[in-house]
Amino acid sequence: xxxxWHVLRRTALTAGILLGxxxxxxxxxxxxxxxxxxxxxxxxAQPAANDTGRAIEQYREAVADSSPGELWEIRGEAxxxxxxxxxxxxxxxxxxxxxxxxxxGAYARLPRWFADVGQVMDLETRLLHCMVTLQGFxxxxxxxxxxxxxxxxxAFEALSAWIAAQSRGLAINPPLAHPAEQTAYRVGxxxxxxxxxxxxxxxxxCHGETxxxxxxxxxxxxxxxxxxxxxxxxxxxxxxxxxxxRTLQWRLxxxxxxxxFPQLIFGSPASIALMSYLANNARGxxxxxxxxKR
Ligand code: HEC
Numbered sequence: 001x002x003x004x005w006h007v008l009r010r011t012a013l014t015a016g017i018l019l020g021x022x023x024x025x026x027x028x029x030x031x032x033x034x035x036x037x038x039x040x041x042x043x044x045a046q047p048a049a050n051d052t053g054r055a056i057e058q059y060r061e062a063v064a065d066s067s068p069g070e071l072w073e074i075r076g077e078a079x080x081x082x083x084x085x086x087x088x089x090x091x092x093x094x095x096x097x098x099x100x101x102x103x104x105g106a107y108a109r110l111p112r113w114f115a116d117v118g119q120v121m122d123l124e125t126r127l128l129h130c131m132v133t134l135q136g137f138x139x140x141x142x143x144x145x146x147x148x149x150x151x152x153x154x155a156f157e158a159l160s161a162w163i164a165a166q167s168r169g170l171a172i173n174p175p176l177a178h179p180a181e182q183t184a185y186r187v188g189x190x191x192x193x194x195x196x197x198x199x200x201x202x203x204x205x206c207h208g209e210t211x212x213x214x215x216x217x218x219x220x221x222x223x224x225x226x227x228x229x230x231x232x233x234x235x236x237x238x239x240x241x242x243x244x245x246r247t248l249q250w251r252l253x254x255x256x257x258x259x260x261f262p263q264l265i266f267g268s269p270a271s272i273a274l275m276s277y278l279a280n281n282a283r284g285x286x287x288x289x290x291x292x293k294r
Contacts, residue, residue: 084137124266208222252264
């Protein structure tokens with residue numbers, strides 16, 4: 001794959017300009033919405049929110065042919081093949097559910113039951129498992145490097161980007177025949193509606209109704225397949241405002257923060273259950289990741 005650096009630089013520039021436009025567009029009503037406490041389907045915020053949405057849409061079109069996310073994909077492919085870790089092996093024997101080393105189409109069929117560990121796993125949890133059991137990395141060390149930040153890159157983000165891209169165009173179709181897969185889905189649904197924390201929020205407080213927004217950000221109704229599909233199909237995603245590739249584990253982690261819940265543990269049964277709920281609600285959608293987000 002050839003990367004045109006000048007195109008990427010221009011893209012970054014366009015992003016900066018567009019983001020500038022976005023913050024200008026939101027400046028005025030933001031204060032109003034904040035004063036109201038955030039979670040409101042405010043009519044006055046509507047026009048600016050539409051501007052924001054349009055600006056992001058324009059950005060997506062601008063980067064469609066050469067998203068900065070491609071850099072993570074390239075790095076992810078190299079990481080998959082690279083001999084790494086104390087055991088000095090690559091991930092080429094890692095089984096993502098389609099057989100050892102099979103990456104094509106694997107992401108569209110996750111999360112799923114893995115007989116070797118007797119557990120349902122999503123992509124990131126499975127990668128963690130492979131890096132520990134095959135490559136000999138220390139689990140604790142890996143858990144300190146789950147999310148990248150500037151020069152500190154995370155292998156999870158690069159690998160997820162590349163692996164998800166190998167399912168592009170395929171229908172999301174996580175298996176739901178094994179009792180543990182059904183349990184994960186049911187637990188995920190329970191968690192989605194479970195209220196708690198200082199604000200008595202659940203996922204559903206923000207993502208259980210159509211047309212909700214927090215300040216100017218539109219909140220997809222993730223209990224509704226029509227809205228869950230395009231969302232799930234576009235993760236992992238390149239986040240323009242952070243200049244980072246982000247995984248779904250990151251997204252859930254950040255939403256636990258939004259929800260004023262204690263930190264979500266990477267690869268925990270709760271994270272996998274929520275992922276199962278989202279993936280099953282998105283069944284049938286065509287994978288189109290990595291996506292581009294605000
Ligand atoms: C207090 C409100 C709030 C709560 C509660 C919340 N979220 Fe979110 N969520 C957001 C916001 C705001 C965004 C969009 C962030 C952005 O665009 O930067 C978001 C984005 C998302 C996305 C990505 C949407 C997209 O368009 O790609 C997913 C998936 C998600 N949340 C899942 C969850 C789950 C699962 C829970 C419960 C564990 C949850 N959220 C709880 C506010 C919330």
